[in-house]
Amino acid sequence: MPTVLHFHLPSFYSRIEQRHQHSLRLKPVVVVKNQRILDASPEALAQGITSSHTIRQAQLLCPSLAIVPALRDYQPDAQAIWDICSQITPIIEPAAPYEGFLDITGCGNPPDLALRLQDKLQARAGLGAVVSVGPSKFIAKVGTLVQLKRGRKIPLILTTAKAAQEFLRPLPVSFLWPWPVELAKQLIDLGCSTFADLEQVPRQQLRLKFGPVGDDLLKAISGLDGDPVKALYPEKHIVRTHLAPPEISGWDQLQFKEMIEKAATEISRELREKDLACR
DSSP, X not given: OOOEEEEEOTTHHHHHHHHHOGGGTTSOEEEEETTEEEEEOHHHHTTTOOTTSOHHHHHHHOTTOEEEESOSOOHHHHHHHHHHHTTTOSOEEEEETTEEEEEOTTSSOHHHHHHHHHHHHHHXXXXXXXXXXXXXXXXXXXXXXXXXXXXXXXXXXXXXXHHHHHHHTTSBGGGOOSSOHHHHHHHHHTTOOBHHHHHHSOXXXXXXXXXXXXXXXXXXXXXXXXXXXXXXXXXXXXXXXXXXXXXXXXXXXXXXXXHXXXXXXXXXXXXXXXXXXXX
């Protein structure tokens, strides 16, 4: 059974802005894009501001609020996070700049690894992480969602299917992930308000109601959803370099095309040999 770690970095964008702009430190800040709040700093959250508020509502809650447009390139900060994760495991699946999945199977003691990741993210990136560990991506993600909702920062460790099921049973089906909100509403209409209720629904009834999704739901809540962590970081590259002769300044378009096609042909051959694809 795999061991999956999921982490989430609350207030990622606003914390990055506070770190780069000294005048924003310890002040309530929201980062906005397309007139929507991406996230709020801990100081703004303490004022009751969340990403569900409009900018105007946020200003009414906190007249001293600093509103920062999301104009910065956040990729270097995300890169630093993934580099830290790569010291824990080589199998990393970024889900967003502020969250990701790590396959830590066989990498060490899960509680120790979770604490180590938290410490490294705080020390090297200045970002506090909420971390959960489970036997699947679904369990680990739900664990983090629950920790975020309850305001808990201590890592949640659920390494067995039995522990995962006991954790899930009392939770409302609104915690379903990655399924849409509409599915949770349909389950509630069926009389399933919690995961414990969902366990009691006959498999055939779920299959008739939701098709293959019904089977996927039961696998997920059993901790056996079968969706592995994908090794998406670091991105893999195949490079070919051709040294152009000094007379390149006099080349015509056809000569450039021939050199590029030669490199592309070599790369395509290597991709086929390794049974890989690219975009």
